[in-house]
Amino acid sequence: MARPSYVELQSLASDAETPGQENDASSEPHRTLKEQSPSRLWTIGVPGLLLAIPILYTGTSYSDLVPLVGCKLISDQSYWASWHPSTTRKRARLGITTMALYRAEKGSTLGALEFLSTSQTTFSAFINLALFGGTHVWTFAVVAIWCLSPLGGQAAVRSIGLFPNSTxxxxxxxxxxxxxxxxxxxxxxxxxxxxxxxxxxxxxxxxxxxxxxxxxxxxxxxxxxxxxxxxxxxxxxxxxxxxxxxxxxxxxxxxxxxxxxxxxxxxxxxxxxxxxxxxxxxxxxxxxxxxxxxxxxxxxxxxxxxxxxxxxxxxxxxxxxxxxxxxxxxxxxxxxxxxxxxxxxxxxxxxxxxxxxxxxxxxxxxxxxxxxxxxxxxxxxxxxxxxxxxxxxxxxxxxxxxxxxxxxxxxxxxxxxxxxxxxxxxxxxxxxxxxxxxxxxxxxxxxxxxxxxxxxxxxxxxxxxxxxxxxxxxxxxxxxxxxxxxxxxxxxxxxxxxxxxxxxxxxxxxxxxxxxxxxxxxxxxxxxxxxxxxxxxxxxxxxxxxxxxxxxxxxxxxxxxxxxxxxxxxxxxxxxxxxxxxxx
Structure with missing residues (x-):
């Protein structure tokens, strides 16, 4: 006897009724993560407009050697950059979890999904690297993220530091x-x-x-x-x-x-x-x-x-x-x-x-x-x-x-x-x-x-x-x-x-x-x-x-x-x- 195909099983499931419950014809179909996400205009366009503020300020104050507001801005950036190593860990966990959900929706191997969902710390990422092996691009990407995250704070401090133009x-x-x-x-x-x-x-x-x-x-x-x-x-x-x-x-x-x-x-x-x-x-x-x-x-x-x-x-x-x-x-x-x-x-x-x-x-x-x-x-x-x-x-x-x-x-x-x-x-x-x-x-x-x-x-x-x-x-x-x-x-x-x-x-x-x-x-x-x-x-x-x-x-x-x-x-x-x- 031939096995039913995936399409036939889907059709049978859609026609089946649960005892004591009627089909709700008016219920909306489930939407995907991509469909529920905000549009690119909101996720990229609106934050991008905020970049215009420092760009315009930098352009208007370029003639000043050390603008007072600019110094305050750099000081605040340096302050938050000093907290980067701890905040990066939180952002890395959320990012890796989001990638796991995204790959699950798109379809991925169980090994890749398990690696993404369990690599929530630098130590666990190295353990998974040893257990699963370097068989997927996500393996090296996640390990690289965890290795570089502690350096971000110091790198940011040095990147935005105020240095005089000496002569x-x-x-x-x-x-x-x-x-x-x-x-x-x-x-x-x-x-x-x-x-x-x-x-x-x-x-x-x-x-x-x-x-x-x-x-x-x-x-x-x-x-x-x-x-x-x-x-x-x-x-x-x-x-x-x-x-x-x-x-x-x-x-x-x-x-x-x-x-x-x-x-x-x-x-x-x-x-x-x-x-x-x-x-x-x-x-x-x-x-x-x-x-x-x-x-x-x-x-x-x-x-x-x-x-x-x-x-x-x-x-x-x-x-x-x-x-x-x-x-x-x-x-x-x-x-x-x-x-x-x-x-x-x-x-x-x-x-x-x-x-x-x-x-x-x-x-x-x-x-x-x-x-x-x-x-x-x-x-x-x-x-x-x-x-x-x-x-x-x-x-x-x-x-x-x-x-x-x-x-x-x-x-x-x-x-x-x-x-x-x-x-x-x-x-x-x-x-x-x-x-x-x-x-x-x-x-x-x-x-x-x-x-x-x-x-x-x-x-x-x-x-x-x-x-x-x-x-x-x-x-x-x-x-x-x-x-x-x-x-x-x-x-x-x-x-x-x-x-x-x-x-x-x-x-x-x-x-x-x-x-x-x-x-x-x-x-x-x-x-x-x-x-x-x-x-x-x-x-x-x-x-x-x-x-x-x-x-x-x-x-x-x-x-x-x-x-x-x-x-x-x-x-x-x-x-x-x-x-x-x-x-x-």
């Missing part, structure tokens, strides 16, 4: 003074205006600018970073001072610039990676530790930056004095009228040596506990003080200038003046300065990033900033008095710094022997004394420039200003209008 450009920059010591000659040759005249050149100039000198020195010795400079390993209070400044990173950062945002020059010889056998090698200046600086007043720099976010680098040249001192000794034999060891102080005069002051000076009235002088050596003085200015061609003397510092110490059972002599040398350095401005509203922060000995200059030159009679006399008489107290026995800022930097600002009690430094290690004393002298000499420069009151323009600068090398600025591109005007 690198040359930009002019200048710094005050340079490597040559003879660059300071205009201070002592006259003819310049605007404060570029030597304070110690003559009485009239001295009277006009002496207050600026005293004020600037006292100001920089009163800043918190002084408490940790040249104190690491030589002062018991160093660690406590670092913590009070906010930790080692903060303590290192606040010392990079002075009170007026000038860039401080590190002591090259005291940096951890310095190698005297490789003088031309660049040495990195660390940012994770306190650095010893040659002067508390930095190098004034103008230009080299713009008024928007970016970084800049430049090379500036500078020099500073270094000291090589001997041990302290009893100065009784040196301080007699017949010894003639001191160049400026009068040993025949009665009274305390620490209170002697230049007869033609302008006494401040303070009472120091130390005195400064030069060693009276005929050959040395002839080479270093024969002129009122420096050698035009920076001719190196054959000798080193010697100075001495004296103060009362307890020499049981009486107090005696102890002396310490020091040879002065000069280090000439190239400094790579790096500046950073995070946003247009932030301050620009500059620091010395690398430093080396300047090629072609001596590593330890004999010509110094004090190799000039005018400034040597002025420094000798003014240095001890500048930061001193009006009460006898009270230590000055400089005296406290020489003794113990973390206690510089703790001038609470009298100390009969505030000018005695016999308990300070020789290396620490040399570094602290050199920084103090460099700070004092730098303070004799134009106070208007040091404090930044001269403005930022590079126009009409005199010969005291030098062009910085390799001035480059790197940052985001701005509109042409922002590049015009006074941006330096």
């Amino acid at each position: 690198t450009t040359k930009i002019p920059a200048m710094h005050y003074l340079g490597s040559n010591i003879s660059d300071m000659n205009p201070f002592y040759q006259g003819g310049l205006t605007g404060g570029d005249m030597g304070i110690f050149l003559n009485a009239n100039v001295r009277e006009e600018f002496i207050f600026n000198l005293r004020n600037n020195v006292a100001s920089v010795f009163s800043t918190p970073d002084v408490l940790v400079c040249h104190a690491n390993g030589s002062s018991d209070g160093f660690d406590v001072a670092v913590q009070r400044l906010g930790g080692k990173w903060q303590a290192a950062r606040i010392g990079q610039e002075d009170l007026w945002r000038n860039v401080r020059v590190p002591f090259l010889e005291l940096l951890p990676n310095y190698d005297p056998e490789r003088p031309k090698a660049w040495v990195e200046v660390p940012t994770d530790r306190v650095v010893s600086y040659a002067s508390f007043i930095g190098v004034p720099i103008r230009g080299g930056s713009m008024s928007r976010a970016g970084n800049s680098t430049m090379i500036v040249r500078s020099h500073y004095m270094t000291l090589k001192c001997g041990e302290a000794f009893n100065g009784s034999t040196w301080l007699t009228p017949t010894a003639h060891k001191l160049l400026f102080h009068n040993m025949s005069s009665l009274g305390d040596l620490t209170l002697q002051y230049h007869s033609s000076g302008f006494p401040i009235g303070t009472r120091p506990n130390i005195f400064l002088d030069a060693v009276n050596d005929t050959k040395i003085m002839k080479e270093h003080t024969s002129l009122i200015h420096y050698p035009i061609n920076d001719t190196e003397p054959t000798t080193k200038l010697k100075i001495l510092l004296g103060g009362y110490c307890l020499d049981y059972p009486t107090s005696t003046i102890f002396l310490r002599t020091c040879d002065i040398s000069t280090s000439y350095v190239d400094v790579e300065v790096r500046c950073t401005r995070l946003t247009a509203l932030d301050d620009q922060n500059c620091r010395a990033a690398r430093i080396r000995h300047t090629p072609g200059f001596p590593m330890s030159g004999n010509l110094t900033s004090l190799s000039n009679l005018a400034i040597l006399i002025g420094t000798t008489w003014e240095f001890p008095f500048t930061t001193s107290d009006y009460d006898y026995g009270s230590p000055s800022l400089i005296e406290m710094y020489l003794k113990d930097p973390p206690q510089t600002l703790s001038r609470s009690s009298k100390n009969t022997y505030a000018g005695c430094f016999t308990n300070v290690s020789l290396d620490a004393f040399e570094a602290r004394f050199a920084t103090s002298l460099n700070t004092f000499v730098t303070a004799t420069f134009n106070s208007t420039v040091l404090t930044g009151a001269d403005g930022t323009s590079l126009e009409n600068r005199n010969i005291m200003w030098k062009r910085s090398q390799r001035g480059e600025w790197f940052g985001s591109v701005a509109k042409v209008e922002e590049d015009r005007g006074s941006d330096l």
Whole structure:
């Protein structure tokens, strides 16, 4: 007997009636999934219209560098993209289930349907791949979807991230003074205006600018970073001072610039990676530790930056004095009228040596506990003080200038003046300065990033900033008095710094022997004394420039200003209008 065909069975099923129930002729036939789905106009056309909003907005705001609404849109997209890995899993399950229903309606093998309906996780997809084998295109498609879904979130974040359009450009920059010591000659040759005249050149100039000198020195010795400079390993209070400044990173950062945002020059010889056998090698200046600086007043720099976010680098040249001192000794034999060891102080005069002051000076009235002088050596003085200015061609003397510092110490059972002599040398350095401005509203922060000995200059030159009679006399008489107290026995800022930097600002009690430094290690004393002298000499420069009151323009600068090398600025591109005007 022949088997009935599929058409015959369908016809019989349609004619059969269930007992107790009549055929409902008016009932609608079952519709397929495709027939019940919305039209393509609703599923594709309407959502597609929503794309017109960001497209039109992008087109209208293309001229703006960073539109505010665009930034908000990108921020929201980045936020939702970060949730993509979790939401993708839900969407993948729904999508795979929909595909299973679709294939069931269209007709498919039982194996494909079972694979689609049971591959609801990445793990189950790999299990099914092993069980069913790679026999169908759906097998590899589903496994690929589950493998790529966790990457979508990170990929989306990187795809829609906001990145600035950056550029690198040359930009002019200048710094005050340079490597040559003879660059300071205009201070002592006259003819310049605007404060570029030597304070110690003559009485009239001295009277006009002496207050600026005293004020600037006292100001920089009163800043918190002084408490940790040249104190690491030589002062018991160093660690406590670092913590009070906010930790080692903060303590290192606040010392990079002075009170007026000038860039401080590190002591090259005291940096951890310095190698005297490789003088031309660049040495990195660390940012994770306190650095010893040659002067508390930095190098004034103008230009080299713009008024928007970016970084800049430049090379500036500078020099500073270094000291090589001997041990302290009893100065009784040196301080007699017949010894003639001191160049400026009068040993025949009665009274305390620490209170002697230049007869033609302008006494401040303070009472120091130390005195400064030069060693009276005929050959040395002839080479270093024969002129009122420096050698035009920076001719190196054959000798080193010697100075001495004296103060009362307890020499049981009486107090005696102890002396310490020091040879002065000069280090000439190239400094790579790096500046950073995070946003247009932030301050620009500059620091010395690398430093080396300047090629072609001596590593330890004999010509110094004090190799000039005018400034040597002025420094000798003014240095001890500048930061001193009006009460006898009270230590000055400089005296406290020489003794113990973390206690510089703790001038609470009298100390009969505030000018005695016999308990300070020789290396620490040399570094602290050199920084103090460099700070004092730098303070004799134009106070208007040091404090930044001269403005930022590079126009009409005199010969005291030098062009910085390799001035480059790197940052985001701005509109042409922002590049015009006074941006330096």
